[in-house]
Amino acid sequence: MAERVRVDLPVKELPKEWYNVLADLPFPLDPPLDPKTQQPVDPEALLAIFPRSLVEQEVSDQRYIPIPEPVLEEYALFRPTPLIRATKLEEYLETPARIYYKYEGVSPTGSHKTNTSIAQAYFNAKEGVEELVTETGAGQWGSALSYAGKKFGVRVRVFMVRISYHQKPMRKYLMNFYDASVEPSPSKLTEAGKAFLVQNEEHPGSLGIAISEAIEYVVNSTKAKYSLGSVLNHVLMHQTVIGQEVEKQLKLINEEPTIMIGCHGGGSNFGGFILPFVPKKLEGKNIRFIAAEPTSCPSLTKGEYRYDFGDTAGLTPLLKMYTLGKDFVPPPIHAGGLRYHGSAPIIARLVHEGIIEAQSFEQEETFQAARLFAMLEGIIPAPESSHAIAAAVSEARKAKEEKREEVIVFNLSGHGLFDLSAYV
Ligand SMILES: Cc1ncc(COP(=O)(O)O)c(C=O)c1O
Structure with missing residues (x-):
């Protein structure tokens, strides 16, 4: 053997440092578009839901971004x-x-989700954000953000896909352990959630629906920002x-x-x-x-x-x-x-x-x-x-x-x- x-x-x-592959690709990425104008989104518009430092990372073409010391300290635990x-x-x-x-x-x-949740909680806390709102599928991302929020003193609210909420109660307990609020999605807390519940009271939900709920919640709040556990450039970079x-x-x-x-x-x-x-x-x-x-x-x-x-x-x-x-x-x-x-x-x-x-x-x-x-x-x-x-x-x-x-x-x-x- x-x-x-x-x-x-x-x-x-x-x-x-985090590595930004955009610096090395031989082609530019197609930019995110504003659905109304079909024109590239102005990064300033993203400040409604994300803190400035993360918006800057999202659009950066710098090859390496230094990892702040408090984030390194948390990384060093594992x-x-x-x-x-x-x-x-x-x-x-x-x-x-x-x-x-x-x-x-x-x-x-x-x-792996803590690699970005720690970074995101840190940058949000640094910019004075009091509450982070997110979606979670199986609960791994929700628990990672709940943990990181606790570390940096930011409250966390999680919209958890309903089917997983029922399949994986332990993940919900873990989020609650870190004092996060957890809602099964679709929920009655948002207009988007209510619309899906009208179609089907036991709607199993999806990540796409839970993201809609989290964003709607943030847009209607002055103290909260949104946090995404995947998909975006800065998340992959972390x-x-x-x-x-x-x-x-x-x-x-x-x-x-x-x-x-x-x-x-x-x-x-x-x-x-x-x-x-x-x-x-x-x-x-x-x-x-x-x-x-x-x-x-x-x-x-x-x-x-x-x-x-x-x-x-x-x-x-x-x-x-x-x-x-x-x-x-x-x-x-x-x-x-x-x-x-x-x-x-x-x-x-x-x-x-x-x-x-x-x-x-x-x-x-x-x-x-x-x-x-x-x-x-x-x-x-x-x-x-x-x-x-x-x-x-x-x-x-x-x-x-x-x-x-x-x-x-x-x-x-x-x-x-x-x-x-x-x-x-
Ligand atoms: C353990 C684990 N692996 C993979 C994924 C998929 O997400 P991603 O493609 O962003 O890594 C998840 C998402 O919740 C997860 O919990």
Whole structure:
């Protein structure tokens, strides 16, 4: 059997900057458009819902943005996260591929989401924001923001997709533990929510609807700002601490990745993981990036590449992305964080340019991969992350059939200890 390898970096190796891929892309991104005028949105207009520092990051083309000291201090509680070689999985699959995973489940709330929630709570607190309002699917993002809000003294209100609110009560308790208010969405707190409840009193909800509710709430408040856990440029940028660490970790063991995989909901863990490697690919390095998504919410594999609203009620600017249409309500699969109709504009453009591949997986296949991984490697993955595992298993099997040596690295975005009811 291959030797078990676990690469840990000391705290002093924590990345000190976030990486902004826009500085290195050979094309500009299509800008967000104002739905009324169809003209690029004036960044000043975004100040109605976001603090200035985050708006500046959203439109920045600076390659590196320094991470403020208080954010680094919070990161140091759980970062750098480990990179582990999945030797038992390799052995079981009898694959010539070497498989590594970056484990983001060691964060205080169990996923990569704290990488941006801490940053967002910090910048909002610094600008005097008293309340942060957001949406959450499975509850990972909501709990990450609740945790970060508590750290920096900002109240948090979460609109949680109704189906997940019922499927995952432990996540709600976790948010309440950090004193956040949690509403099942659609809710009666907003006009958008009420309109969906009229259609169906037990509406399962979707991320698109929950985003509409959070934005409507913020627009009608003077003290609150909105916080998004995925999709936007600044969110993906905060997540690049993941990929930057992976780069250092692989270097320490003299490995070069040939396949990098992450699950894709709105694109933040996948983006944070692969974007620091995009310049290498642009220089001609042999490296495949695979975004894994559910067949039941196949935005990258079946969606159209066009401008669409980021939410269901049509309150956001128009974003150029792969979309299933803002009205698409995905079936209630357990990977609640992957039930989003759209995608990050950065990831969408890279898919469109052929720099990133997308693959989709049935829920049952991801559950089988998750069980296999838990039995062999010991970690119970989040249902979202299980999509990355299913893709890694599939690529390792292909490598075996074709007798190819590969270095497969995937991002294990979170643990599934609060998702056990999905697996049993
Ligand atoms: C553990 C985990 N992985 C992945 C995702 C998908 O989001 P993103 O594509 O932004 O990483 C979520 C979203 O809630 C999640 O909780």
